[in-house]
Amino acid sequence: MTQAHALALEGVTKVFETPEGRLVTAADNVSLTIGQGEFVTLLGPSGCGKTTTLRLIAGFEFPTSGRILLDGKDIAHTPPNKREMAMVFQSYALFPHLTVFENIAYGLRLRRKPPAEIERAVREMLALVNLVGLEQRRPAALSGGQQQRVALARAMVIQPKVLLFDEPLSNLDAKLRVSLRAEIRQLQKRLGITSVYVTHDQAEAMSLSDRVVVMNAGRVEQVSAPEELYVRPATRFVADFIGRANFLPVHVAHIEDGCAAVQFRGHALRAPAHPSVATGPATLMLRPEVIRLYPYEGGKTRFVGRVRATTYLGHTVEYEVESDGDVLSVTDPEAVWGHIFAEGESVGWDFAAERAYILSH
């Protein structure tokens, strides 16, 4: 394994001018640090600036302002071919006129490696990505999954300082996506190459990454480990984008040890809170599966509501529950095996406060 490299973006902003003369801030004051050998994913809806950020790192775009540091050296204005990175594209972007072998060998030939070394390195890569026996084929004679493995091998064989991926699995069917993403993760860990991965697919981001960067409208919303992201989202946007969430207004009385004491519908609760939360009005975030429904027993349950819609999905049941003017999304996998509430039925509901999360707005 070679020495891994660290990457940092400091206040990187990219403003495009569209052909019509409109200005688009595709990356807006993006700052993040990526450790040696770390796998970081940029996640966000289409158009939020993921590709732009990745292309800024690759050097296909140059920032309007800000710095990009590779091992502490500013490379923001270094041409892409001098950055010693490698990119894997959604469209595979294999060289159609070259064989699989020559595609993979391309970067090594550029570096004028001796033929024996090229031969050895390419064979090794071919074995790693399970393509032995296909080296003399042209890209057009390969399946999508095979093509993307060639692209992966072509990028990895030069031992780049940083490996960049722009939605590399989006053109593949669902099954292949899952198996190839496991392969990517395995290879990256084995070779220890610092990687930045772009996707709009949260399952992909969660399963691949050491840390996930959630982006929205050119800005970084949150940088967290995948486990954090779901239970402790930094903003409403993240909570909504990563899974589904209910947002309810609460009043924060005081904060202590990362937990907030709040008043919610006349009840006092203590729930974990985001560091930005201060006393005063705030938002209670509840995941649909955190809410439990009970048969209505008049005054005995903490909160009451009425089922507006019931959707039976096989592995779970989804409800829409109206309560005090709010409409809650609730999922109950247990209901599959037990009682299913009917539309129009009155219910009581509750939740474990430690599974709720308080957001600042």
Add this chain to the structure above:
Amino acid sequence: MALSGYGAFLNTMRSNHAVAPTPDALRPSTWRRALREYRALARDRALLLALIVATLFVLIAVTYPLGATLAEAASPEGIRVLSDVLRRPVYHRIILNTLVMGLTTAAIGTAVGFLFAYVRVKVAAPNWIKQLIHLTALVPVVSPPFAVAIAIIVLFGRSGFITHSLLGLRTDIYGLPGLTMAMVLSFFTVAYLNLAALMEGLDPALDEAAANIGANQWHIFRTVTLPLLLPGIVGSFLLLFVEALADLGNPLVLGGNYTVLATRLYLAIVGEYDITTGAVLSIILLVPSVLLYFVQLRLVARASVVTITGKPSGRAQRVRDRRVVIPLVGAALAITLLIVLIYLTILAGAFTISLGANNAFTLRNFEYVLLGYGAEAMLDTTGMSVIATLIAGLLSMVIAFLVVRGKFTGRNALDLGTMLGIAVPGTIFGIGYLLAFNSPTALFGIPLIPKLTGGAAVLGGALAIVMVYVIRSTPAGLRSGVAALQQIDPAIEEASVSIGADQATTFRRITLPLVRPALLTAMIYAFARSMTTVSAILFLTTPQTRIMTQQILNETEAGRFGNAFAYVVVLIAIVLIAIGILFALIGGRSGAAREVIPATSTRATLP
């Protein structure tokens, strides 16, 4: 530590700016943006070099001579000549002649092109007929423009083989009728290629839909086919009009007393040494030509966008009604026969002492061309064409790359400047080169360009001629290069760059192999065009550099048709051999063969 903290602070300040953009405060002024783009581009030396070479090429070889012509026409003397031209009836006559000739040629030429395209694509006819008319329509691409004109004189002139020997008539073929015939047969190929491509792109589902709702063939043609093809038809008409206006060879050989702008212009330069009148007439010719040329480019481009919409579905409906098929196929075959007859005449004429008068077999004509006086012209022309082909082939791909992939202000200007090389009639470049390069060019006392034309020119004027060859053939290559590059995923080139190749290496090892079919097209076109070009180089030949097309013209004017025909045959043979060689060298296994004929919407024929 403190310093990097300060840097971060500055960055925060700067990006805070961007968080709430006040658009105008952020918008870089145009020139500052342009400067930044060039700086970004200059990070790659090869890219910068390519841009500089391409820009210099357009500036020196295209715009400078045009500017010189404009300046001459706008000089006080030029203004005087212009008012003279606008006043004198003789010039009114010439302008009217030019318009009539242009309109007639454009109308008939487009009609013939449409007929050929329709029979080939839309009519149910035997395959051999379709192949025959297709190949026949392509012949003018590889032959010098006035080959047809000379054959027409021999066949239909005062002592013509058909009109006199067979029918006993004494016809006067000189003037509008003969001229129109020669021009139509020389130029209809572009209309045919444009329209055939558009018809093939028509979605067959449209036909089927119309047929399904019970429309009959004529109704389908009128309400579906024709409206969709209309921009293509208008575009072809304009292109042919511009071609006819620009043509010099045919009017010189067949015009007789029917003077048009191009011949008047030629006379002003060659007969009267009056370059000012030449420049003024050039401008009169230039304005409509350039305007209409770009209008037709737009029209044809729009037409192909409308017609070619993804994968064609369904099966095209062929016209089967005999009352329609027989007259259409008959007419197309009659014209095909005429073209075949014309080229057979050329071939026969090359081997006879004097076709019509003395039909004895001889090899003397070829002796003259291959071993005698013509040998030098043959070698000179071929050599210069080879050089021009290599330059134009590479240059057109480089410019196409800059235009399609480049991110810099002015790439549209580069495209446009290159296209001027063909949008402007060749004769005007002839005059422009005389005006610009007949004396050395200096800027602020620094000599920049040596004398390129006339006596004592650099390399006997060969440099100027090669430059003209290149500017005339690069536009077609540019268009096919642009079309090819637009088909290639830019990520493929980025992949190469991302793993360490610079732009030059990427261009050489990735882009060029991928656009090989377009390169082949560009080079075939460049060679054929250079070998057959007349109008642009008539003023530029010197005693040291002889050009085959000029020799053909000289022999024709001297009435030595046998020699002229032998020249034409040799010239066509050279072009065909060169195409074969280019195919062998570049064609390879790729799909190059399909794209031999110059891309639609470039001038495929030769003024």
